[in-house]
Amino acid sequence: MESRYAPKNIEKKWQDWWERENLFAVKEDPQKKKYYLLEMFPYPSGRIHMGHVRNYSIGDVMARFLRMNGYNVLHPMGWDAFGMPAENAAIKANTHPARWTYENIDYMRVQLKKLGFSYDWSREFATCDVSYYRWEQMIFLKMYERGLAYRKASYVNWCETCHTVLANEQVEGGACWRCDQPVIQKEMDQWFFKITDYVEELLDYTTRLPGWPERVLTMQQNWIGKSTGSRILFPLASGDGSITVFTTRADTLFGATFMSLAPEHPMVERLCRGTPQERDVLSFVERAKLAKRSDREAEFLEKEGVFTGGHCINPMTGETMPVYVANFVLMEYGTGAVMAVPAHDQRDFEFARKYGLPIRVVIVPQGSSEVPRAEEMDAAFEEDGVLVESGAFSGLTSSEARNAVTRALKEKGLGDFTVQYRLRDWGISRQRYWGAPIPIVYCEDCGIVPVPERDLPVVLPTDVALLPNGASPLPVHEPFFKTRCPACGKPARRETDTMDTFVESSWYFARFACADHHSAPLDLERVGYWLPVNQYIGGIEHAVLHLLYSRFFTKVLRDMNLLQIDEPFENLLTQGMVIKDGAKMSKSKGNVVDPDEMIEAYGADTVRLFCLFASPPEKDLEWSEQGVEGSFRFLSRIWRLVAENRQALLATQPFAGGNGLPEDLALLHRKTHQTIRKVTEDIRDRFHFNTAIAAVMELVNQIYQLLDSPGKGTQRDFWPVMREAVENMVLLVSPIVPHIAEELWSVLGHGGSVLNEPWPTWSEDALAADEVLVVVQVNGKLRSRIMVPADAGKEAMEQAALCDPRILEFIGGKQVKKVVVVPGKLINIVV
């Protein structure tokens, strides 16, 4: 054994050995308790970055820890391999997205192996493999059959730079989530997944996922944005028809004095046609549409609008109300029409003041008898209160009135209770090449025709020439789009859009349970054994997107009898970012740390150790080269510990327990068991690897202290106690730094992998001390520490404290009013 710790000489050796021994492969085993541990799979962008290293180190510790604890652990890895960067890179480097992707995968797989992660590589797949996406196409067809996939024309988010449509979830503050360019609204035919069919269940389960972080659940709840209220019809003053609004404030209906429509509202055109305002209205609509979304940040966007020339009738008061188009009304929320109650809504208030529209107060604060004069108000009164000037409803509270008014409208057929969600259906069409083809054919006679299952897969052709502007080559690639109608056999055109890549990541976790299954998307039996994922680990950035889509897919697959679970991820850990100099690592900031360089300089174990030691997983991790050196120093320290004492350790057996140890050995024996408990609990219950590592460091410090003591080696049980401490230390660090652990374990004379060793257990006897240190306070201030027998009762402790000379000094003859005793911990004397 070398005297110096040189990771280069051992890491590759053990990695090869693990591979040869097929150590990480798992099979279903009904005898054993299963545990499915999953980290979010990476996009094969070229190289692993520190965020991955951190994410996967956390996962690997858990996987190895659970395995040593007797679980049958599924720990797979794969590649989220479809997506635009491949296309963009391929255009730039004049290569093919497939080649670029698979080469990246080959490189990154090597990187992951160099880090020693315990993946069952036999289950690996990339989502761009035909053997994967063909099943996705089948799921699409099943969804189509059930009306869960449908095509409709709608305004969609279009990113000009990326040349494609984006889902609402992929628009951040009016800009594209990938390229940060402004998103415009474009009317297009698109495929949608009916996630809104599952909205109630998705929302409901957010209160039944105790293993998820609160803030992720809150974010999903916000995103779903449920709001209960009423639907109210306002008949047009002339001609047939009505305008429907959604409102949460039916109690304010008597105060509705005008109507506001979104610029895109279909009624706008009809109302203004032939009126003197027509020209003004249309030009306003044009301007408003342009301004939409592009300038979301403009918080003080002036509220503007124009009169359409039309009127509608307030269904309660029977009064005529002018209809306006207003730039602040959104077509995509509610019905695109808002009943304006200027006295009780700040936006309507400002709008009414600007255009001289009537303001009518119909709610006053509870207990107030005065009705404020509209002309004297300087802001709307938006709170709930009591109704006034509202006919038969006057005197009711807001919440009573919301019910009563809506019920009255319902009787007249002019309204009803309703629920509104912010969540829209998931638009999945992408006008890009590098994605899974949507298995649909368009026939002039038959219309939309799904590709029959027997004709799957619809293979994405690889012999295409990419277009320099990023637009998809599929619509101009004849061999692909030219086809025959599966129904009538006539020439037809294939759908050339591909699926959003979030579709692939919405069910990959299930496929890992049966990656080689080739007769159906999922193998019920194996999926039934492994799923749900017991622990999922990944970045917070997917709190809504990926995690919501995956929850939706799980429920869809369940209803197709492909899964038997309601939720995919039982426990979720969202790890923080890796930052450097206070900012997220990015090429533009030049603060990127390359994992390869770190492994080269310090070894994989050091990199893993640092990632886990520097901060608890949910917090951000500040990269520190000095911290990395500190981690390396610690590993060198445990290496030397074994190297320098190898002969003596090998010549003995670990201490098997028993009484009569001399004081210093008893102390180390106890420390060993304390450390086993601390590390076990920190990893198992809290994922707090940082404190687990700190505990082992304390143990190592104490081992060194004893090795430096004059009694070294002369006491009978010195080496047995030492060996017990060292061997347990190696086992305790093995999930974190597996290479050095394997090496030390074998140097200590063991065959086989540490991974197959049972996790150490602590003995309560070993933890028990004869005497314990308790603190003594006087008036809540720490004044002394005394040793008392571990089993000392309250009276005995109190007596001991009152005899302590330091304490007597502080009491100084004053009257003792009260003594609080916490057994084994503390005595507080109140004077």
Add this chain to the structure above:
RNA sequence: GCCUGGGUGGUGGAACAGGUAGACACAAGGGACUUAAAAUCCCUUGCUCCACGUGGGCGUGCGGGUUCGAUUCCCGCCCCAGGCACCA
């Protein structure tokens, strides 16, 4: 504006059930070994006062409260990060 987190030494962070605040590490300073350096080891290290002691006072964003005792619980504020947001 609403909703979540969070604020502890020079730094990363500990304190899991109200009970020794600052574990563990980094950095810094001093020392040992060495011709020298690296490596390693030892000591000091929240602030402050002094009679340098198992010493006193202060100290977990700020102000109150509950309690024998509060980083921890309650009330009111300030600041930082993230999410949502003309949502009707």
